[in-house]
Amino acid sequence: VLNPFPDLLALGFVAPTLLRLAVAVVLFYLAYQQYARRKEIAALRPSIGASFTLAAIVFNTLVGLTLVFGYYTQIGALLALLGQAYGLWANKRYPSVVILPNSTVILLIVMALSLLLSGAGAFAQDLPL
Numbered sequence: 001v002l003n004p005f006p007d008l009l010a011l012g013f014v015a016p017t018l019l020r021l022a023v024a025v026v027l028f029y030l031a032y033q034q035y036a037r038r039k040e041i042a043a044l045r046p047s048i049g050a051s052f053t054l055a056a057i058v059f060n061t062l063v064g065l066t067l068v069f070g071y072y073t074q075i076g077a078l079l080a081l082l083g084q085a086y087g088l089w090a091n092k093r094y095p096s097v098v099i100l101p102n103s104t105v106i107l108l109i110v111m112a113l114s115l116l117l118s119g120a121g122a123f124a125q126d127l128p129l
Helices: 006-036 038-042 049-069 073-093 102-118
Strands: none
Touching: 006 038, 006 049, 006 073, 006 102, 038 049, 049 073, 073 102
16 A cells, blocks of 8 residues: 655654654643642652652753753653653552643653654754764
């Protein structure tokens, strides 16, 4: 069967870029929501709550920035994957502060895994070896 849009295949290098930007936007959204709910999140574990919340905000922001600029994309994708795996556990453990539903977190894990395997795509600072 012939491909109905063969000219679009020439733009295949843009697909990882779109994934990169989508994951980064969601990570920025997570950081914003964690900042907005920082007192509620910190109250869950008073001993480490405030410092953990700040660390999570910084983590999501830095990983999002690496993905936006395509700088160490595979490392950023791996960190995003690990962070979202932790998010699945946190959603189950602390359902009162769920920011993203599990279905969205699983989708982000798949997108991060795709970036880990495919690389940065177009308009990135990473250079393929």
